[in-house]
Amino acid sequence: MPLKNRKSAVVLLNLGTPDAPESGAIRRYLKAFLGDPRVVEAPRIVWWLVLNLVILVFRPRKLVEPYSKLWKDGDSPLRALTIQQTEALKARLQGYSSEYPEVCYAMTYGHPGVETVLSRLMENGTEHVLILPLYPQYSGSTSGAAFDVVAKKLMKTRHLPGITFIKDYHDHPAYIEALADSVRNHWQTQGQQNHLLMSYHGIPKAYVEKGDPYLEHCQTTSRLLAEALNLSDTQWSMSFQSRVGRAEWLQPYTDETMKKLGKENLSGLDVICPGFSADCLETLEEIDEENREYFTEAGGQNFHYIPALNANAKHIDMMEQLVQDYLG
Ligand SMILES: C=CC1=C(C)c2cc3[nH]c(cc4nc(cc5[nH]c(cc1n2)c(C)c5CCC(=O)O)C(CCC(=O)O)=C4C)c(C)c3C=C
Ligand SMILES: [Fe+2]
Ligand SMILES: [Fe+2]
Numbered sequence: 001m002p003l004k005n006r007k008s009a010v011v012l013l014n015l016g017t018p019d020a021p022e023s024g025a026i027r028r029y030l031k032a033f034l035g036d037p038r039v040v041e042a043p044r045i046v047w048w049l050v051l052n053l054v055i056l057v058f059r060p061r062k063l064v065e066p067y068s069k070l071w072k073d074g075d076s077p078l079r080a081l082t083i084q085q086t087e088a089l090k091a092r093l094q095g096y097s098s099e100y101p102e103v104c105y106a107m108t109y110g111h112p113g114v115e116t117v118l119s120r121l122m123e124n125g126t127e128h129v130l131i132l133p134l135y136p137q138y139s140g141s142t143s144g145a146a147f148d149v150v151a152k153k154l155m156k157t158r159h160l161p162g163i164t165f166i167k168d169y170h171d172h173p174a175y176i177e178a179l180a181d182s183v184r185n186h187w188q189t190q191g192q193q194n195h196l197l198m199s200y201h202g203i204p205k206a207y208v209e210k211g212d213p214y215l216e217h218c219q220t221t222s223r224l225l226a227e228a229l230n231l232s233d234t235q236w237s238m239s240f241q242s243r244v245g246r247a248e249w250l251q252p253y254t255d256e257t258m259k260k261l262g263k264e265n266l267s268g269l270d271v272i273c274p275g276f277s278a279d280c281l282e283t284l285e286e287i288d289e290e291n292r293e294y295f296t297e298a299g300g301q302n303f304h305y306i307p308a309l310n311a312n313a314k315h316i317d318m319m320e321q322l323v324q325d326y327l328g
Helices: 023-034 044-070 077-094 114-123 140-155 173-190 205-209 214-228 254-263 281-297 313-327
Strands: 008-014 102-107 128-133 162-165 195-201 236-241 269-272 303-306
Touching: 008 077, 008 114, 008 313, 023 044, 044 281, 077 102, 077 281, 077 313, 102 114, 114 140, 128 140, 128 313, 140 162, 173 214, 173 269, 173 303, 173 313, 195 214, 195 254, 195 281, 205 214, 214 236, 236 254, 236 281, 254 281, 269 281, 281 303
Parallel strands: 008 102, 008 128, 128 162, 195 236, 195 269, 269 303
Antiparallel strands: none
8 A cells, every 4th residue: 555655754752761871961851751740740839849859869860870881872772772663664664665754753851852853844844744652552641741742842833734643552463463473582582481471661540540541551452462472361460660759550560570479489480561662771771680680589580571672573564554554
């Protein structure tokens, strides 16, 4: 099916990451991210005080070391992998004909920002923009916040382009197939362990109680992946990581689950993070280092982290399919 034309563009939209593994850059990133009321819904004045007087004073310094360890060739893994995904999708769509959409990437917080990327596309005469937030499961705190930055730019634009916003793809067959293929490949090369843990980024439980469909999306993705892999109910489970603050977040928490599974003397654990489209601090450091330690210190053996889909061919197949579904 031919794609519309070169006047369309696809924007891969991810969360954002600091510009450098230094406390100033990390502080700027956290200020934008955690200052967004979509992410932290606490009363504004109270939160402003906590953010500026506590979190932005201590957390940036704490994150310098883990970010520095992951920084490669002058970039953070999240941005480097988003660039690889962009190049791979571009190469794929160029194969169609001379009439293909431009492919670029943007970040909700940090660089390149949505405002800059959309301005450039509109200056170049782009008539239709397909926004693909790289969050398979919808949450107001991620996909909703991504929509806000797009809308904010459009509110200031006289001649609007057409806009298509992909809300989520948590149950898209090409996404489930990409995840299943990645797990099968891992099992083929590294061996299958007794249990597969699917760990998702957490959100406060209150967001779900107020109507955020995130939990339901995570449950559906997990069930579909387990079915695709023919896993019985005891062979897999799901958990939620990266809790910040003292409020209750979605449970079970990943760190507590690791300790529990480690104590059960499991001979081996495979861990996948289906909600992360690219490896980043939360997978490479928090899961593959910190949580690996919780598991092994509790007595577990053979901890295997299965990488995010990153620029895998099947992940790019999925993106190509989404472009076809929405622009074809
Ligand atoms: C405090 C509230 C937070 C909510 C709600 C939240 C939701 C959420 N986040 C992601 C994806 C990522 N988060 C990342 C880092 C990160 N997230 C928070 C806080 C919340 N996230 C913080 C404070 C940080 C910074 C690191 C830290 O201090 O621990 C990242 C990694 C960025 C990188 O540079 O590598 C991603 C990706 C999702 C998908 C989500 C809700 C579904
Ligand atoms: Fe986060
Ligand atoms: Fe494994």
